[in-house]
Amino acid sequence: MYFAALLARTEDGWEASDTELDDVETLSDLADLAREASTEDDTVLVLIEQEDGWFGVVRVDGEDDPRIYVSDAAAAARSSYGEILLTDELLGREPGDDDSDLDSLDLDGTEDGEPTTDDDDDSGTGAEAVPHSPVGDVEILEDLGVSAKELRTLDEDALSTIAEALGASEVLETVR
Numbered sequence: 001m002y003f004a005a006l007l008a009r010t011e012d013g014w015e016a017s018d019t020e021l022d023d024v025e026t027l028s029d030l031a032d033l034a035r036e037a038s039t040e041d042d043t044v045l046v047l048i049e050q051e052d053g054w055f056g057v058v059r060v061d062g063e064d065d066p067r068i069y070v071s072d073a074a075a076a077a078r079s080s081y082g083e084i085l086l087t088d089e090l091l092g093r094e095p096g097d098d099d100s101d102l103d104s105l106d107l108d109g110t111e112d113g114e115p116t117t118d119d120d121d122d123s124g125t126g127a128e129a130v131p132h133s134p135v136g137d138v139e140i141l142e143d144l145g146v147s148a149k150e151l152r153t154l155d156e157d158a159l160s161t162i163a164e165a166l167g168a169s170e171v172l173e174t175v176r
Contacts, residue, residue, distance in 0.1 A: 002081060003159070005175050007045040007168055008037045014168035018175040021048070021081055027058075027066060030084055034060040043144075047159045047172075048081055055158045056085045059140050069136035069151065071158065077130045090135055141165070 008015045017037060024030050034044040041062035049055040054075040059067040068085050076082025088095045138148035145165040154161055163172040 001051045002048065002079075003051075003176065004046065004048045004081070005159075005172060006034060006037045007047060007163070007166070007172065008034075009043040010039070014163075014166060014171050016168065016171040016175045019046070021084070024084060027068075027084055027087055030058060031060050031066045034058065034066070035063075038062075045141075045166075047162065048085070049159050050075070050079055050082070052156070053079070054082060055154070056082065057140055057162070058085065059137075067137045067140045069134065069138060069140045071134050071154065072132060073135040074130045074132040086130070086135070091130060 002021075004019050004021050006017050006019050008017075015037075019033065021030070024033060030046060034046050035041075038044045038060075044060045046058040046060070047055070048058075054070060054072040056068065056070045056076060061067075068087070068090055070076045070082065070085050070090070073086060073091065077086055134152055138151055141151060141162065142148060146162055150165075151162075159172065160169060163169040
């Protein structure tokens with residue numbers, strides 16, 4: 001199950017709204033959606049989570065490029081919403097690199113028909129392109145009260161923990 005919400009910072013605090021990502025196909029679309037939630041080019045956070053899988057934070061400050069953090073790139077790569085966040089730049093790939101490795105992966109990260117064994121070396125499976133670890137800007141929420149160290153250690157209830165640190169837990173819960 002997925003959950004996605006926008007948190008927009010205003011003069012009076014944070015305002016939350018749930019959001020549908022069905023019409024969002026690119027990071028640019030997501031950034032535009034976030035900018036529409038802000039009246040004064042203030043900070044807007046897009047919070048996305050897949051229950052027990054991964055979470056992502058996209059921060060949009062005015063017209064600046066969005067900043068992104070994803071808790072588990074490999075898990076997010078198997079999600080249509082996660083794929084929006086996993087840009088070539090975020091994964092350290094050159095734009096236009098052939099990512100056909102990812103297209104041929106089963107949901108468990110192995111190629112079609114390939115047996116899964118503990119002694120697999122991950123070569124040729126695309127695993128080197130999408131790590132089973134956090135990717136992105138670990139300092140994305142530093143100035144808002146969530147340190148890089150705290151962000152990297154979040155797992156279950158990550159979005160609630162982030163909202164609590166921002167002082168926005170009540171408004172986030174209203175859209176859950």
